Amino acid sequence: MSKAGFVTAADVAKLAGVSRSAVSRTFTPDAYVSPAVREKVLRAADELGYRVNRLAKDLQTSRSSMVAIVGARFYEPYVAGLLDDLSAALIGKGLHALLLNASSQDMTALLNLVLEYRVRAVIVLSGAPPRELIDQCLRARQRMILINRHMEDVEAGSIETDDRMGGRLAAEHLLAAGRRKLCVVRSGADTPSQRRRAAGFLERLDEEGIACERWVAGRGNYEAGCEAARSLLRGSGPAIAPDIDGVFAATDRTALGFLNTARFEMGVSVPQDVAVIGFDDIPEAAWSSHNLTTIRQSAPDVVAAVLTLLAEDDEDAGPRRVAIPVSLVERGTV
Amino acid sequence: MSKAGFVTAADVAKLAGVSRSAVSRTFTPDAYVSPAVREKVLRAADELGYRVNRLAKDLQTSRSSMVAIVGARFYEPYVAGLLDDLSAALIGKGLHALLLNASSQDMTALLNLVLEYRVRAVIVLSGAPPRELIDQCLRARQRMILINRHMEDVEAGSIETDDRMGGRLAAEHLLAAGRRKLCVVRSGADTPSQRRRAAGFLERLDEEGIACERWVAGRGNYEAGCEAARSLLRGSGPAIAPDIDGVFAATDRTALGFLNTARFEMGVSVPQDVAVIGFDDIPEAAWSSHNLTTIRQSAPDVVAAVLTLLAEDDEDAGPRRVAIPVSLVERGTV
DNA sequence: TTGTACGCGTTATCAA
């Protein structure tokens, strides 16, 4: 037994009456071992409860099977869903997720950490994404995959929702519904994604020569929506049309905060008085309590793209930049 | 440079003109290095972009700083929130989370995996919890922390919400509201937690000699609530009192599914026709669109308990079993 | 205070 009390290959070898290498070979795919020896080794291993030590294995092969996932706000439904899909998919490919929460942390520490583990790749989720960390990792030639965080002239795989198009679709839909007094609402999180969505929305409006309010604030996404509704709809009575008649929220949670506050706190009817459209299509958007019209971005597509980028290990060619399509989901708030 | 292209301590030593152990000592807390040497080493390390290889370090010290988190359904708000808090707290303690998604996976593979990594502890979240995995880990003397999954006569730290008391509180509250035609609803997930909550609820009702319907089915938690409402409230028109007048759902999501379907699909008024109470107090419960009365269990408390159990490293004494208190949150559905 | 030498547990190489 080793110092830490774990069973080692040597222990198994001794019990089985064979050499250490025989044990190693038994547990290494496609290696030469006679059935007889293999049987003896397996029996001994089972008896001792032996497991290959991955630390030693990875050190020796200098090839870890870990993938770091760096992100924040894992409680947000869209992120949580992505995490669920991603962790399941990775394990299916024999990879394991090292989950690093970048919220409110010392970035330098996190940076050192992620590089110390010699992971096969670092996956950076959108929110709270330390630019400095990304730079340093790339300098260390650490393989990286950026989700909704593309950076030009950077040697990293990148997966991006077509945020701009999504914003345009939202604008199009509100315009088609005859809305003209519009507002775009973003949370204080202020991620690149949210900025691009808003930009696409404004761009489409600009083409029609229609003006647009902008509202940015709030801590969480949901709370931002609540605050926006209180601020924008102030003074509007139940029967009085408010100063705006259509809102595009950069995330579904923000849209839901706006929607709920408008309906239950401000007494404003949706969509009669004001139309609301969100972005992401999280499960809660489809609930009958909200029935939110929104722009869908497919999480499974993102996961598939991650696996693709992960797969093209050494081939330098291949699609290093993947776009995730979006689509309009018509429900009852426009 | 090493085979994989990473910088090693030897590289740094050569550049700095010192021995390899000097490098090692520079990066080891409380070790003897003269300021002069330390400076030279740090300069060389910075120039080369050197990072300690954690695989080798952990192997050498036979002490990994990884903690495995085994769970499923990370998209559920309560689980997602726990994951967010937990990953942040662990990193604060110098520990790192290896996230293993146990859903729809080969359990044997996952079992081998978690043991191969020689993690400092395995944290098992409630849902989809493979009993076999737990047994095997314990047999391998792997340190474990079970959340909402206590097993008698088992050598593992365990953290449990006071589910039974929560169920009793729910019953008490419905009874106090004058409800007598009651039903308890659980999802098909059928976790130990949900069973205990239902049991506590029924226990309290039993003391009053009041009968109770039971409804168990559905795939997801939310969907289970929807199905329950459709099934239990069938035939009740808007103005007609249904056959039941009070429902306890074992999770908030189930409660919300029931609530929404009752209101928007069945035309049943809540709480006038039927009262609804949930469990967990997820953020969505507080939304004005739901305003769900529920039983709160505190995720931060759970995280604190995990850290406590993790801390009592070698001391065999100490609280190996921690109970998380619950409380009633009165809102508008009872 | 520094350098040498050994061990952590594994895989890979090379004779036998």
Next chain:
DNA sequence: TTGATAACGCGTACAA
């Protein structure tokens, strides 16, 4: 097919 032996990159007695 098997068993010594050499890495893998690191921490750390031990000696200098």
